[in-house]
Amino acid sequence: MGGADNFIKFAPMEQNLFVYNTLSRTKEQFKPLNPPHVGMYVCGPTVYSDAHMGNCRTYISFDLIFRYLTHIGYKVRYVRNITDAGHLEGDADVGEDKISKKAKLQQLEPMEIVQKYTTGFHDVMRQLNILPPSIEPTATGHVIEQIELVKEILAKGYAYEVDGSIYFDVEKYNKKQDYGILNGRNLEDLLTNTRTLGGQDDKRGKLDFALWIKAKPEHLMKWPSPWGVGFPGWHLECSAMSNKYLGHKFDIHGGGIDLVPTHHTNEIAQNVASCGQNPATYWVHTNMLTVNGQKMSKSLGNSFLPNELFTGNNKILNKPYSPMATRFFMLQAHYRSTLDFGNEAMEASEKGFKRLMNAFGLLDGLKASATNEADIAPLRQRCYDAMNDDFNSPVLIAELFEASRMINSVHDGKLKIDEANLQMLRDLMNQFILDVLGLKSEIAANDDLPKVMDMIVELRIDAKRNSDYATSDKIRDGLQKVGFQLKDSKEGTTWNKM
Numbered sequence: 001m002g003g004a005d006n007f008i009k010f011a012p013m014e015q016n017l018f019v020y021n022t023l024s025r026t027k028e029q030f031k032p033l034n035p036p037h038v039g040m041y042v043c044g045p046t047v048y049s050d051a052h053m054g055n056c057r058t059y060i061s062f063d064l065i066f067r068y069l070t071h072i073g074y075k076v077r078y079v080r081n082i083t084d085a086g087h088l089e090g091d092a093d094v095g096e097d098k099i100s101k102k103a104k105l106q107q108l109e110p111m112e113i114v115q116k117y118t119t120g121f122h123d124v125m126r127q128l129n130i131l132p133p134s135i136e137p138t139a140t141g142h143v144i145e146q147i148e149l150v151k152e153i154l155a156k157g158y159a160y161e162v163d164g165s166i167y168f169d170v171e172k173y174n175k176k177q178d179y180g181i182l183n184g185r186n187l188e189d190l191l192t193n194t195r196t197l198g199g200q201d202d203k204r205g206k207l208d209f210a211l212w213i214k215a216k217p218e219h220l221m222k223w224p225s226p227w228g229v230g231f232p233g234w235h236l237e238c239s240a241m242s243n244k245y246l247g248h249k250f251d252i253h254g255g256g257i258d259l260v261p262t263h264h265t266n267e268i269a270q271n272v273a274s275c276g277q278n279p280a281t282y283w284v285h286t287n288m289l290t291v292n293g294q295k296m297s298k299s300l301g302n303s304f305l306p307n308e309l310f311t312g313n314n315k316i317l318n319k320p321y322s323p324m325a326t327r328f329f330m331l332q333a334h335y336r337s338t339l340d341f342g343n344e345a346m347e348a349s350e351k352g353f354k355r356l357m358n359a360f361g362l363l364d365g366l367k368a369s370a371t372n373e374a375d376i377a378p379l380r381q382r383c384y385d386a387m388n389d390d391f392n393s394p395v396l397i398a399e400l401f402e403a404s405r406m407i408n409s410v411h412d413g414k415l416k417i418d419e420a421n422l423q424m425l426r427d428l429m430n431q432f433i434l435d436v437l438g439l440k441s442e443i444a445a446n447d448d449l450p451k452v453m454d455m456i457v458e459l460r461i462d463a464k465r466n467s468d469y470a471t472s473d474k475i476r477d478g479l480q481k482v483g484f485q486l487k488d489s490k491e492g493t494t495w496n497k498m
């Protein structure tokens with residue numbers, strides 16, 4: 001049965017999902033090849049140093065996409081690779097392998113570097129509540145597949161060998177295909193705008209790129225091949241691994257926007273040259289993170305690591321920001337917009353996050369009325385409309401703030417909600433806050449805290465009972481200082497984290 005027939009059978013509200021495709025530069029209706037299955041490949045990190053904030057933004061964005069597709073019923077196979085070999089310092093096949101260089105500097109095995117930074121990357125992903133992908137393949141684990149792919153491209157006549165290295169022939173490819181299809185540039189344009197860099201004398205054309213690189217004797221990570229001992233070019237691994245796990249054609253290929261001109265352009269060329277087709281229907285790219293209006297970079301002194309952000313341990317940070325406040329901050333911008341980090345913006349987001357989670361915490365205790373003044377169905381529809389419009393998380397969050405205002409009004413007795421609408425509101429908040437946005441209460445992270453808080457509240461009640469108001473005020477003010485608010489009412493005392 002064809003994909004189109006399956007799509008019609010599998011037709012809840014996601015038929016209205018539109019995704020911006022870098023290839024067509026328009027929003028297109030999302031029609032997976034083989035519903036309810038969706039194949040998604042996202043270029044993962046090169047594990048030679050700590051994950052940086054830009055990485056975090058990219059993987060939070062694709063986590064949102066992964067979560068939403070799953071939420072609306074797709075079975076997503078999400079492949080996100082680890083680059084542990086072949087990524088040179090310069091994107092144009094120049095310089096040393098980033099991992100080998102670090103290994104030499106630190107006098108470690110390259111695989112010790114890989115292990116250290118892969119573990120660190122996973123830690124940060126976990127802190128940010130980013131779900132692990134379905135498969136996380138590594139470049140070094142797929143050298144055989146990469147060599148096979150080079151052989152195929154050679155056999156089709158789109159590559160040539162020079163002294164043990166294999167290069168992709170861009171000009172020959174462009175005679176039949178459109179090399180610059182992804183960023184909408186023609187070859188003449190690209191040729192005039194490409195600088196000639198040193199160390200690439202072996203290449204015939206200046207846009208040609210390496211598929212396989214002959215290893216110098218001192219090179220640490222190298223493998224035997226039909227062309228001698230060497231290592232794969234950086235772009236090759238993603239073509240080889242997406243082919244292997246998602247097939248020659250799959251639905252979504254993603255990554256940071258900086259990958260468009262070289263890495264993804266070359267990936268498409270490799271796939272078209274070897275199997276005759278662009279590997280993905282939708283190419284999805286996340287925009288950059290800037291700091292106070294500037295590109296984040298070590299040389300500008302404005303870069304900081306995720307752990308520095310979470311601990312506040314960097315001079316450009318006014319205070320620590322929790323992983324969930326950080327995630328919320330990033331989701332408050334659309335993934336295709338640039339996002340500027342600043343202390344004020346972070347503090348505003350942090351307050352918003354707490355406001356949302358406070359309302360969320362009140363939901364369980366709300367009481368239904370016989371009459372209803374809170375119609376949840378239109379709100380629910382607007383939440384789906386937001387996400388169906390190219391995963392528009394900032395609009396979704398604005399709708400959830402609207403839901404929070406309703407919750408607070410019901411809690412304060414100013415708005416009536418009946419049982420059916422209350423249940424819909426609970427489902428809505430649970431699904432969108434926890435499942436889709438991937439936010440979680442940071443109090444819940446410590447299971448013992450509620451017990452400790454209940455005990456403190458108990459002590460305060462005792463003090464009040466004994467008319468020891470000095471102690472009861474001291475407890476309330478002390479808790480307030482560390483961010484806990486007590487609320488006294490007829491039913492007793494409740495607490496929440498501000």
Ligand SMILES: [Zn+2]
Pocket residue numbers: 042043044238263
């Ligand atoms: Zn890639």
